[in-house]
Amino acid sequence: MDATLALPYRGTDHMTDAELTLDLTVPFEDFYRREYPSLVAVATAMLGSFESAEDLTQDTMVKSFVRWDRVRRLERPGGWAHRVLLHACTSWWRRRRTEAAFLARQRRVEPAVAGPSPEAMAFWGAVRQLPERPRRVMVLYYAGDRSVAEVASILDVPEGTVRSDLTRARAALATQLGA
Amino acid sequence: MDPTHDPAGPSPSDHPSPSDERIDALARAAGAELRRPAPADGVARVRRQQRRRQAVIAGAAGTGVLAVVIGALVFTGGDDRSTVVPATEPTTGVSVPATTTPDETTPDETTPGETTPDETTPDESPNTTPVATDTPDTSATDTPPTDVPPNAAGDPDVVYVSDTFASFGSEVSTVDLRTGAVTSTSVIDEAAGEASRDAQDALMGRAVLPPTREVGHSSGLNAAGQDDVGYTTIEYDVGGITYSLDRLPPEVTSIDLFSAETLGRFDRCGQSELRVAGAPSALPERATALSISVDGRWMVVVGTDCPQPGTLADGRQLASDRSATLFDATQPDLPGRVLVDLALDGAGTTTFSADGRFVAVEAGDGLRFFATASAGELELVPDGCVASGTKWSRFIGPWIGESSVALQLRCGDVGHVLVADLDSGDSIDVEVGTVSDFGFVADVDFAHYDRPGNVWYTTCLLTPDTDRGTTGSCSVAQGNGEPVELPGALEASFLPLGFTYGG
Numbered sequence: 001m002d003a004t005l006a007l008p009y010r011g012t013d014h015m016t017d018a019e020l021t022l023d024l025t026v027p028f029e030d031f032y033r034r035e036y037p038s039l040v041a042v043a044t045a046m047l048g049s050f051e052s053a054e055d056l057t058q059d060t061m062v063k064s065f066v067r068w069d070r071v072r073r074l075e076r077p078g079g080w081a082h083r084v085l086l087h088a089c090t091s092w093w094r095r096r097r098t099e100a101a102f103l104a105r106q107r108r109v110e111p112a113v114a115g116p117s118p119e120a121m122a123f124w125g126a127v128r129q130l131p132e133r134p135r136r137v138m139v140l141y142y143a144g145d146r147s148v149a150e151v152a153s154i155l156d157v158p159e160g161t162v163r164s165d166l167t168r169a170r171a172a173l174a175t176q177l178g179a
Numbered sequence: 180m181d182p183t184h185d186p187a188g189p190s191p192s193d194h195p196s197p198s199d200e201r202i203d204a205l206a207r208a209a210g211a212e213l214r215r216p217a218p219a220d221g222v223a224r225v226r227r228q229q230r231r232r233q234a235v236i237a238g239a240a241g242t243g244v245l246a247v248v249i250g251a252l253v254f255t256g257g258d259d260r261s262t263v264v265p266a267t268e269p270t271t272g273v274s275v276p277a278t279t280t281p282d283e284t285t286p287d288e289t290t291p292g293e294t295t296p297d298e299t300t301p302d303e304s305p306n307t308t309p310v311a312t313d314t315p316d317t318s319a320t321d322t323p324p325t326d327v328p329p330n331a332a333g334d335p336d337v338v339y340v341s342d343t344f345a346s347f348g349s350e351v352s353t354v355d356l357r358t359g360a361v362t363s364t365s366v367i368d369e370a371a372g373e374a375s376r377d378a379q380d381a382l383m384g385r386a387v388l389p390p391t392r393e394v395g396h397s398s399g400l401n402a403a404g405q406d407d408v409g410y411t412t413i414e415y416d417v418g419g420i421t422y423s424l425d426r427l428p429p430e431v432t433s434i435d436l437f438s439a440e441t442l443g444r445f446d447r448c449g450q451s452e453l454r455v456a457g458a459p460s461a462l463p464e465r466a467t468a469l470s471i472s473v474d475g476r477w478m479v480v481v482g483t484d485c486p487q488p489g490t491l492a493d494g495r496q497l498a499s500d501r502s503a504t505l506f507d508a509t510q511p512d513l514p515g516r517v518l519v520d521l522a523l524d525g526a527g528t529t530t531f532s533a534d535g536r537f538v539a540v541e542a543g544d545g546l547r548f549f550a551t552a553s554a555g556e557l558e559l560v561p562d563g564c565v566a567s568g569t570k571w572s573r574f575i576g577p578w579i580g581e582s583s584v585a586l587q588l589r590c591g592d593v594g595h596v597l598v599a600d601l602d603s604g605d606s607i608d609v610e611v612g613t614v615s616d617f618g619f620v621a622d623v624d625f626a627h628y629d630r631p632g633n634v635w636y637t638t639c640l641l642t643p644d645t646d647r648g649t650t651g652s653c654s655v656a657q658g659n660g661e662p663v664e665l666p667g668a669l670e671a672s673f674l675p676l677g678f679t680y681g682g
Binding site: 028029032033036037038040041042044045058061062065066093116117119120123124129138141142143144145167170171173174177 | 226
């Protein structure tokens, strides 16, 4: 798909199916490339597993694509995708803990995947010990590279709450990490 | 970093501390390490997955309507009807996330809003008042689904049967579910017993978090005429918090036999100190039992304030009334919510669904069910019926699959097998016939369960026999299908027979 192809926007009523598909597809490609780095970073920070993060990110993108006709009209399509991803991360953790006993018994060895440095993963491991909302705020702000306004929109909280969560979370991490 | 990325909120003094700046720099670097460019074939993979989803939906539609009843479960127990609203409905503002995937079965027609994506919001903090969910649902139907998709988990091949209560040295046969023919017969030996125990062990650990550590102790005291009684310290490590409790062996049924003084750690109600390390706690100081969901999120504490013996003016027996209280295991400083006051003989045994969203408590009047997020009770059991778990439920509770229950109901002298998905509301309720005082035993196939309509189960109606002690009438069936008799069988199971915990 040629990502540089651009159609002058004229509305869609008069467009053929092929043209309509193209009009919908090109923006989704842009959305995919723009949002992917943030989504996979948020998922990796939340899950501690890059492989699982890639899976959940891809699932989120499929959901976005299925609903693309509506998602693309949102003021913040990326915010919607991040919210969907956070829900998926929560569900992942529930399943993971249920599986934990069986994994130990089955002695399954997860394949090694090249990923972030041990220092970065240790940092995010400490972040995952935070209470739920400050954890999400930290992950969205630093891993997802979202602005305070975007974080507030995704989590549906005031911007002041985001700022205070960031301040408190950093203080807690400073204590825990001895920084 | 994005040049439009506004800085995080300043410290109250507008002068961030050195440690705050260090953490900020560390976090930015750690975040940058996680961000990776989109894969070149990513969009193509998205489109392939979307086409696969459409093929699945088309296939499901082609096999008939999926009778997933969202909104209520309806049971017919004799003349009684009860309805229950699955816990996926919000109660007092708390929403429970659905574990079903609407994409697969229900083409999405909702419009994603700015604040509410299609997926429901995750659990909020469990600080809500328990709400009883007994709202009748007019959309419910008691007509069993006629077209159910094939069992995604496959089907069992055999069922194990025995003409006695299987034990070491007795015979066990396997019966082919497709042909009804006996495919093998053998005498239960040590290997068979081991296989039976291993199969049961495989089910354990699904419904409650196993202890992180168990340390046995001797009481060290030998009161005259009494055996030395030991106890066990059970410890659970949950997300940096450690819970520990001392437990008496099962054979100690009365603390008075051994005296609190002899054992030292236990009060006259058999409770020991409930110790919490790593977090502030609002848990009771003493308890008899502690159960934690496998996901480490929820905890039920069974205990009593253990007053002096006697009877209160309202008729309650002191030192015997206990309660089962639900706490957030990740935040033990939050107040708990009493699920049920246990009757005199209520064991209080607690198990959780595999997804942690529901909990079952064994009360004196049978099993009772609650949603963990809201502590609201689910009314699964019709009036006039008593519910118990199926054959192996002593280890795993009544749970099957992620959030389904399999129950034996005794409604007067009529037995039922009830299998219900607490998430979707889908259920089957099969009347197995008139049961004697000996009751009946049902077993469900855990390994191949995907939904109630596809559940495989056996039932054995037991009757007294002057010559043999007990005779049985066993059958095997799937969902609402016709049962297939298992002639001569007294015991039938999908797990190998030959070993039973407790003898």
